[in-house]
Amino acid sequence: MGRKNWLILLGTAVFICIFPLLVTKIRAISHYVDVMIFAGIFTLVSIGLSLLMGYAGQISLAQAAFFGIGAYTSGILTTRFGLNPWAAMPAGMVLCGFVAWIVGVPALRLKGHYLAMATLGFGVIVNIFLAEQVNLTGGPSGLTDIPAMRIAGFKISSEIAWYYLVWGIVFCALIFCLQLLHSRVGRALRAIHEEEKAAESMGVPTARYKVQVFVVGAMLAAIGGSLYAHYVTCINPSSFNLMWSIRFMLMVMVGGMHSLWGALAGTVLMTFVGNEWLQMFAEFEILVYGSILLAVALFLPGGIVSIVPMIAARRRKRSSTIEDAVS
Amino acid sequence: MGTDFLQYTVSGLTIGAIYAMVAIGYNAIYSVTEIINFAQGEFVMLGGLFAVFFAGTLHLPLYAAFVCAVILTGCVGFAMDRFIIERARDKSVLSLIVITLALSIMLKGSAMLWWGKDPYSLPAFSPGGPIRIAGAAIQLQALWILGICALIIIGLTLFFRKSIYGQAMLACANNANAARLAGIPVGHMVLLSFVLSAIIGAAAGVLITPVSMMDYDRGALLGLKGFGAAALGGLGQFFGALAAGLLLGLAESFCAGYLSSGYKDAVALFLLLLVLFLKPEGLFGSREAARLKKY
Numbered sequence: 001m002g003r004k005n006w007l008i009l010l011g012t013a014v015f016i017c018i019f020p021l022l023v024t025k026i027r028a029i030s031h032y033v034d035v036m037i038f039a040g041i042f043t044l045v046s047i048g049l050s051l052l053m054g055y056a057g058q059i060s061l062a063q064a065a066f067f068g069i070g071a072y073t074s075g076i077l078t079t080r081f082g083l084n085p086w087a088a089m090p091a092g093m094v095l096c097g098f099v100a101w102i103v104g105v106p107a108l109r110l111k112g113h114y115l116a117m118a119t120l121g122f123g124v125i126v127n128i129f130l131a132e133q134v135n136l137t138g139g140p141s142g143l144t145d146i147p148a149m150r151i152a153g154f155k156i157s158s159e160i161a162w163y164y165l166v167w168g169i170v171f172c173a174l175i176f177c178l179q180l181l182h183s184r185v186g187r188a189l190r191a192i193h194e195e196e197k198a199a200e201s202m203g204v205p206t207a208r209y210k211v212q213v214f215v216v217g218a219m220l221a222a223i224g225g226s227l228y229a230h231y232v233t234c235i236n237p238s239s240f241n242l243m244w245s246i247r248f249m250l251m252v253m254v255g256g257m258h259s260l261w262g263a264l265a266g267t268v269l270m271t272f273v274g275n276e277w278l279q280m281f282a283e284f285e286i287l288v289y290g291s292i293l294l295a296v297a298l299f300l301p302g303g304i305v306s307i308v309p310m311i312a313a314r315r316r317k318r319s320s321t322i323e324d325a326v327s
Numbered sequence: 328m329g330t331d332f333l334q335y336t337v338s339g340l341t342i343g344a345i346y347a348m349v350a351i352g353y354n355a356i357y358s359v360t361e362i363i364n365f366a367q368g369e370f371v372m373l374g375g376l377f378a379v380f381f382a383g384t385l386h387l388p389l390y391a392a393f394v395c396a397v398i399l400t401g402c403v404g405f406a407m408d409r410f411i412i413e414r415a416r417d418k419s420v421l422s423l424i425v426i427t428l429a430l431s432i433m434l435k436g437s438a439m440l441w442w443g444k445d446p447y448s449l450p451a452f453s454p455g456g457p458i459r460i461a462g463a464a465i466q467l468q469a470l471w472i473l474g475i476c477a478l479i480i481i482g483l484t485l486f487f488r489k490s491i492y493g494q495a496m497l498a499c500a501n502n503a504n505a506a507r508l509a510g511i512p513v514g515h516m517v518l519l520s521f522v523l524s525a526i527i528g529a530a531a532g533v534l535i536t537p538v539s540m541m542d543y544d545r546g547a548l549l550g551l552k553g554f555g556a557a558a559l560g561g562l563g564q565f566f567g568a569l570a571a572g573l574l575l576g577l578a579e580s581f582c583a584g585y586l587s588s589g590y591k592d593a594v595a596l597f598l599l600l601l602v603l604f605l606k607p608e609g610l611f612g613s614r615e616a617a618r619l620k621k622y
Contacts, residue, residue: 059421106604112420113363117554118603121596124551128596132589242547246432253425287436293429297422298415 048217068240070225100218142236256303343576349553368550374529404525561609
């Protein structure tokens with residue numbers, strides 16, 4: 001998957017490993033570990049969405065619904081049927097993958113606006129289902145007392161343990177996605193994004209690859225949802241509504257949708273904005289998200305990861321024009 | 328049984344007319360620009376809440392509040408195109424979706440700051456109790472809704488068929504470059520389509536507020552169902568939108584009456600998915616024309 005990606009991966013891994021050691025030293029920001037756990041969980045959703053948006057060029061406003069299906073499968077299976085969380089998580093993944101396949105096969109034949117509306121409609125239906133199936137999902141008040149995860153008999157209860165568990169899974173998912181992008185599938189996806197008709201005429205089965213990416217994204221969201229359910233221990237439908245789908249899209253857009261690293265950076269940044277820095281302005285939350293989304297779409301379509309290359313290119317251009325002038 | 332059926336039919340047609348108006352709002356923009364405006368539902372919400380502001384806070388008479396609310400929402404539509412969409416005209420479909428979505432949540436957020444989270448109501452347009460026909464009660468407001476919906480559709484059809492502006496707008500839809508060569512100011516036509524769409528959405532919002540109240544959060548669902556009607560009728564088809572809107576309204580009302588009221592919102596969305604998956608050109612759209620369009 002390329003030396004550059006390995007280096008970034010290594011650098012990020014080192015940073016993630018030492019992050020809790022640094023912030024727990026300072027009392028005022030020691031709760032950043034908690035924020036980073038959420039950021040890790042959301043990253044699982046956003047890298048799946050980044051594969052779909054940035055690489056396959058398709059939009060989905062249903063990611064929160066898949067996140068919710070993962071969370072509720074875990075919640076229901078562990079609280080009502082006493083299943084082990086580690087068994088509930090794959091069950092959620094399978095269910096999500098299956099639902100995504102059923103929805104994705106017809107939906108991904110649609111393009112642009114229609115696809116966005118179809119996924120939007122699907123997301124709202126899932127949300128209504130979660131709120132109405134009171135016997136199964138607990139209705140609007142949701143599920144409570146979802147048990148914590150255990151590894152080899154030890155209950156994961158401390159924040160630090162959760163932190164390393166979540167980010168360990170995030171790194172596995174990142175490596176998986178990076179490998180995927182540097183395989184036949186990844187090349188096909190880029191061809192689809194560039195020009196779908198051309199890819200098709202070269203014999204790339206575009207429909208199949210798009211559905212595959214949609215399913216992978218949904219399964220990653222399910223893992224995130226399952227971790228979320230076990231971490232916060234109580235869930236209700238309002239964490240999985242349209243606003244959350246838009247927030248996941250915002251995370252990907254802010255970071256830069258053409259790069260998985262962008263999705264990671266955007267998610268961490270937006271989680272800090274949402275869980276931490278905007279807490280005082282909760283009333284303005286929607287307005288701020290809307291403004292950021294608009295600003296990014298209009299002025300910075302490549303997201304924050306495109307800032308550095310952009311400045312470098314501008315500087316190179318300037319220095320070359322100066323040289324021209326001198327000679 | 329008979330009375331229930333009649334009652335559900337009446338309420339289905341009432342709400343269906345509202346969906347039809349929202350759908351026509353989508354069509355007005357889509358037929359000129361091929362953009363689907365994700366903020367369409369917010370126009371409806373704004374129309375209702377502006378009317379509440381004019382009638383409730385400024386104590387204007389109801390018809391004046393209606394007119395003011397519609398004009399003010401039209402200004403919002405104007406500003407939206409003039410200051411934002413116009414700059415993004417050459418961007419990809421994905422960017423345009425994100426931009427209209429962002430505008431929609433910005434409008435929603437502003438409405439929440441302004442009016443808070445409480446639902447508001449308006450008095451009915453004409454006082455007096457419901458008319459009773461064969462045991463079913465028909466609210467006078469329902470007649471207003473159906474009447475104004477019919478007026479809007481007749482007016483728009485005449486506008487697009489007879490007036491020079493309407494013809495020019497349709498020309499932009501067909502081929503923007505050719506229209507420009509023929510001396511049509513395409514930018515102005517797009518602006519006009521946004522204003523028109525905002526006005527129709529706002530009218531729907533004012534009309535529905537006395538029946539089912541209005542709050543800042545109502546826009547998204549109304550917009551989505553209106554899109555369902557637009558897609559079901561075939562995008563760009565005005566009479567298709569009317570028929571499909573009424574159909575969706577009836578389906579929803581019968582589901583709420585006979586099956587389960589909790590799932591009534593899901594019915595319209597389920598039909599939307601069904602149409603998109605099975606017949607994306609809609610019930611009344613032509614398959615050949617649909618192939619040429621970029622959805």
